[in-house]
Amino acid sequence: MDKDFGGFKNILIIGLGLIGGSIAVSLKSSGYRGKIYGFDLSSERVKKAVELQAVDEAYTQLEDIPWDEIDLVILATPVKTFEEIAKKIKPFLRKDTVVTDVGSVKGSLVEKIQNILSPVKFIGAHPIAGTEKEGIENAVVGLFKGKKLILTIDREDESTKRLEKFWTDLGAKVEVMDPHTHDFVFASVSHLPHAVAFALVDALIELSKETGIDLFLYPGAGFKDFTRIAASSPTVWKDIFIENKDNVVHTIERFIQSMEKLKEYIQKEDEDNLIRILSESREKRLSLD
Amino acid sequence: MDKDFGGFKNILIIGLGLIGGSIAVSLKSSGYRGKIYGFDLSSERVKKAVELQAVDEAYTQLEDIPWDEIDLVILATPVKTFEEIAKKIKPFLRKDTVVTDVGSVKGSLVEKIQNILSPVKFIGAHPIAGTEKEGIENAVVGLFKGKKLILTIDREDESTKRLEKFWTDLGAKVEVMDPHTHDFVFASVSHLPHAVAFALVDALIELSKETGIDLFLYPGAGFKDFTRIAASSPTVWKDIFIENKDNVVHTIERFIQSMEKLKEYIQKEDEDNLIRILSESREKRLSLD
Known part of the structure; x- marks a missing residue:
């Protein structure tokens, strides 16, 4: 089927950061013919988005947006801001406009936004793509190509099919999941x-203090790979951890149990159990490649 | 100064795995003119090493080695085997032959091996290089180029200077550290x-069992990078964990404290402390690039 991006003629991206910017530049390079409007509270980001030709027009005032189009x-803002934004944009929306997001947390937040926007349709979406960088200046053309995109819906209808087509035309592989399962899965894998990466760097800071040896002078390649994601945005991650608190705390507790188990095997020099747990982890990890 | 590899004319590499093999192929490609002999208990590995022309001659029997040369x-075998090997090779060694290693654990092991081999000189060395792969077939030419190599010595003498030259000529950046500091530093950074990587994969296996959801179907890019090192050799890592037990257990305990601290901040929705700990980790991590 031809690329029609679900037939959405003109698009508004709220939040001109890395993800919002990557959607814009990827649409342009994929042959999207509609207009791309942008909104951001920061006039600097708005200016940059226009300069980079990522968007056709961009605004810092909701009133200035041509909502009817x-x-x-x-x-594409931090999940924490969704509720407030939904309330603010509701009066402007056409009834048949579709609203979606790209946030990493769904769960009860999706229902909350749906209730605020109703009868306007809100569809939760989460592209499994990103980098540890921030800002529209780091936007990546084709960021979503070959990547999973999770639509957190209970059942399909015309709007969800259109949104699925939109993301498929951007190269994403769309999967459907209910919002609560989504939050457990991404608490675990993301x-x-x-x-863990943040805590590992924190532990090394503390160990450096404790001993007076600057451990960061000896980063092996493994350590660097391992903690790359510790360079991710503190604000974004603080919000995600808090929004998905119950699942995150549960998975941290489960992980600490695994860590304690491994520690115990090492302390007891329990070679059989060490080999077993290390081999199981290795096999699982190799199965991902 | 010209490359003379410390003036060591002929070399014996005991253990024809990834690191031993990478030393051999890197020597050959760096213009080393002496003979490279190999030893391994496995006749298959010996055969492979000769076929790949990594070594000039290789043996499975110590008696067959031309020791006088x-x-x-x-x-270059697992650290666990050093003591036994030292005892077995001692009767064959010339008094002026230098023995060294490439193991990841030093500490009291170095003194032990020095005592066994005395008056033959043993110098502990640890190249900070490697991959998660195993076997001489994955040997890498230039594996040590630009990488740190730690000589775990108390003071310099003629032999340590020769070994330093050997590694410098292979492209490594040599640093000196006492064996106990070495073990604490590498417990922390490696x-x-x-x-942590092994425990993280283990936690995901357990969480998958608990919920019936195969979490390994949803590996984001971060997760993949993060757990790449969980594919490392279980035998090698079991040995390292046990040989460096006290330091490893201490650093695991310190890390669990950081993990508990982070969990508490999330549970309490303590935004200020979350931002602080995430920002500190981010800055430290960025300073490595």
């Missing part, structure tokens, strides 16, 4: 690893 | 991150 609104 | 012996 807009078929699809994408929230939020927990980020928490 | 050998100026430098490099132990052994702990490996333990």
Whole structure:
């Protein structure tokens, strides 16, 4: 089927950061013909987005946006801001405009936004793509190509099919998941690893203080790979951890149990159990490549 | 100064795995003119090493090695085997042959090996290089180029200067450290991150079992980078964890404290402390690039 991006003629991206910017530049390079409008509270980011020709027009005032032209609104701000933004944009929205997001946390937040925007349709979406960088100046053309995109919906309808087509035309592989399962899965495979990376660097800071040896002078290649994600945005991750608190805390507790188990095997020099746990981890990890 | 590899005319590498093999192929490609002999208990590895022309001759029996020709012996087997190997090779060694290693654990092991081999000189060395792969077939030419190499010595003498020249000529950047400091530093920057990676994959296996959701179907890029080192050799890592037990256990405990601290901040939605700890980790991590 031809690329029609779900038939959404003009698009508004709220939040001109790395993800919002990458959607814009990827749309342009994929042959999207509609207009791309941008909104951001920062006039600097708005200026940059226009200069980079990522968007056709960009605004810092909601009143200035040509709302009647807009078929699809994408929230690309931190998840924490969704509720407030939903309340503010509601009076402007056409009833048949579709609103979606690209946030990493869904769960009850999706229902909350749906209730605020109703009867306007809100569809939760989460592209599994990104870098540890920030800002529209680091936007990547084709960021979503070959990457998973999770639509957190209970059932398909015309709007969800259109949004699926939109993301498929951007190269993403769309999967459907209910919002609560989504939050558990991404607590495990994304939020927990980020928490672990932050904690690992913190532990090395503390160990350096304790001994007076600057451990950061000896970063092996493994350590660098391992903690790359510790360079991710503190604000974004603080919000994600808090928004998905219950799942994140549960997975951290489960991880600490694994860490304690490994520590115990090392302390007891329990070679059989060490080999078993290390081999199981190795096999699982190799199966990902 | 010209490359003379410390004047060691012929070399014996004991253990024809990834590191031993990479030393051999890197020597050959760097213009080393002496003979490179290899030893391994496995006749298959010996055969492969000769086929790949990594070594000139290789043996499975210590008696067959032309010991009188050998100026430098490099132990490139798991650290666990050093003591036994030292005892077995001692009767064959010339008094002026230098013995060294490439193991990740030093500490009291270095003194032990020095005592066994005395009056033959043993110098502990640890190249900070490697991959998660195993086997001489994955040997890398230039693996040590630009990488740190730690000589765990108390003071310099003629032999340590020759070994320093050997590694410098292979492209390594040589640093000197006492063996106990070495073990604490590498527990922190290498052994702990490996333990964390293994435990993280283990936690995801357990969380998958608990919920019936195969979490390994959703590996984000961060998770993949993060756990790459969990694919490292279980035998090698079991040995390292046990040989460096006290330091590894201490750093794991320190890391669990950091993890608990982060968990508490998330549970309490303590935004200020979250931002602080995440920002500190981010800055430290960025300073490595």
